[in-house]
Amino acid sequence: MSMRIGFIGLGQMGFPMFLNLLGKRLDTNTEMVGYDKSSDHMAGLRRDWPDAAPYLAQDEAALADLDVIITMLPNGAAVRESLLGSADNPALVDRLASNATVIDMSSSSPMDTRALADILAERNVQLLDAPVSGSVPKAREGTLAIMVGGATDIVERMRPIFMAMGSKLIPTGAVGSAHGMKALNNYVYAAGLLAMSEALLLGKALDLDLSVLIDVMNASSGRNVATETKAKQHMLHGGDFKAGFGLRLMAKDLGIAASLREHAGFNPPQLDLCLSLWQQACEQLPPEADNTEIYRYMAARLGAYL
Template identity: 50%
Template sequence: MSETYKSEPVQRIGFIGLGMMGLPMLENLATQGAASGFEILAFDTANAPFEKLAAHAAWGTTLRRAATLDEFAAVDAVITMLPNSTITNAVVAGAGGKPGLVDVLKPGAIVIDMGSSNPGDTMELAALLAKAGATLIDAPVSGAVAKARTGTLTIMVGGPEAACARARPILEKMGNNLIATGKVASAHAMKALNNYVYAAGLLAASEALLIASRLDLDLARFTDVLNASSGRNVATETKLSQFIIPGTFSAGFALRLQAKDIATAATLQTLTGVEAPQLNLCKALWTEASAALEPAADNTEIFRFLQQRNEAAVDS
């Protein structure tokens, strides 16, 4: 790959994965990217996202649907926003006799993995793409659906500096806080660890809230105490009075995805040789909650799971 090619701006972009996060991210990219001359091909196996995109101002001009991955042969960069590493691996490396992006992309192309992938898998995919003359950068996001809609996500970015610099104008259309994390897979590792720390805080806050409710304490006042004291964390500030106490449980991030991210963080123990007993406990509880609740359960429903768990223990 020549230095001249590396310096060329990205104009043709592929976007794979139009779920709860991916669709609003693509909508912002298409809206703001029009002024930058971006031409976007979007791919998903579901039809529903495209029914919504048909009303987008860029639809049919600078935003179109790709029928197969083969159509990405001419793109300069491809964004993947997929649920897990298994699906991402299949899309990038190919699976079941079907070709992946590695078989399709032109030399010099960039793959931007914006999902919450396993760092070990990310390193393997980066090496695979490098052999084909392409580059992988990892750019997971934080901020959930609300910030995906407003284009104000925090985006962690790991990978070679030249590729990250080329990707920056794309990422800036979806997030307003870009944090360079270092080498490839570093962003995925930091995202997984961040989500573990958040989940641990939410779990602790939910347990404390449950105990407070059994003591017949004023839960709103207790939340005020937490937020004015050393127990304050993002869960106490943005989840208790907003979603848990009123019982709406609609913060916008799936509990099963939270459980998946914690499981990813737990794999880093093997990679690093560090034992993290609290991480293992957190993983076990969130995995149990994910199995017990509905697939669409919000992550704030960890409180409801703890509540049901304790009620079952009392009944037995």
Template identity: 50%
Template sequence: MTSDKTRAETVGFIGLGMMGQPMARCLLGKGFRLVAYDANPASLATLREAAAPGTLDQAATPAEVAGRSDVIVLMLPSSPVVAAVMRGGPGVPGLLAALRPGTLVIDMGSSVPGETRALAEEAAARGAALIDAPVSGSVVKARAGTLAIMAGGDDAAFARARPVLEAMGETIIRTGAVGSAHAMKALNNYVYAAGLLATAEALQMGAALDLDLGILADVLNASSGRNVATETKVRQHILTGTYAGGFQLGLMRKDLETAGAIAAETGVRAESLALCREVWTRALAAIGPGADNTEIHRFLLAQARS
């Protein structure tokens, strides 16, 4: 339950994209006061439309967010973007330079674990703290505040972050030290991507055999081949041809690259991961990063016809 003390803290929010926008709205709906920043002014204007008077302030820079917030949520598309926002650039101060002692930064995107650990050390040098809390779930779950959230960091930082996280998520899972949540998120998404790819290939072979693909989906879901792709993507988004699962192909490939970085760091050969990365990379080149992740099925079909 969110305490009055926590609600009295001002939460900074940077990154009002497809997921960040509904997450910020959940915070507003739970009584938090926000200082928000996004590189796209239209995203800020959209959030303002949903905010009650006196609950939302707009910042001109990430550094301004740091100067006016007690807790800062980052919902940014990649680790390089997080690093740029945190460290700034020539003539553009970043969050780190403006952090006040006692500030808590929560990186809720899908960043590279090693970079997360490095930024946490830099924040600690300024008397602040950084934890990683990536999310799992669709835009629909972000709107409903029912995301699954993994959280890596020490006990004190997590205790402070928890009320903020609970305003946006239904399931909060402690993963260990800082960086562990980003690692687990990347590994989870690798397993999902591999399952979706295998499912799409099975559907392609089933179609070539003139099987009833709806019944094939039922068999998979009643048998050992069941996975989240067979349960939530086949009938809903692939067989209908809508391809609207709610997660972009480019983001999927980015998470696979993060998993690849983990494989390199740990010395694990991960041959299945290498193959999966190669196929998703070709799909990205063919149909673009904005395509839905379920369109890996459409890519495989087009490849078979060429």
């Protein structure tokens, strides 16, 4: 497979994904170019990663004639602007190669993704939505789980690209389905982390051994990703509260999940409550707070002791 691949969004998740893709180039003729709109960030990457520097674009003009463009941006609005342009920037989609493929690996609204897919199709560009599950360490290891929505033949053609960044690829159906499933998955995770945090605070009030409490959960029906990979590793006994996924990103994904209620025609009450608590935590905690900080936020909110 010989092609020209661009990667937009070289942040905490995007840059290690780009490095893995760069390190596992599918063919000696495959060209790679990475870009982030922050010139300061790009300068820092060139300084700190000299081996990757030749593959980092000097400006957006280097993104022309791409066969594949991968986006890993904060939200769907940023993806749309990067592709369709704005008053200050020409549309990138009009500078792509014929029959190009856009792979949006951001966490975006499935309804917005479907609308964007229709706009791109009018320009003979195909869209796959391919959000990832896993934090920064998994992005570095190349062991992300990747959901992908879109035409089966295009998904299979792009499979080697996905497997350079992740260890599991899950086709989810039509365009937009992967973004929908990612939002709902993150809701279930956020609810589990929140419930575990409250249980730990209750356990602390009862003078229980919290490590043993987590062992009980992990051997019983209370087991979830938070109990298995967050509590002892990042939250208890002087934990670092650095699990690799921002609290604000979690709140954003909960907002996407909550927006689906308009399409569904009903309002899930637990989702509404969960979103409200995470949004309030965002207001109280610093911008860089990790999602595991919800534990300390709930302790302060409830007047409990850690």
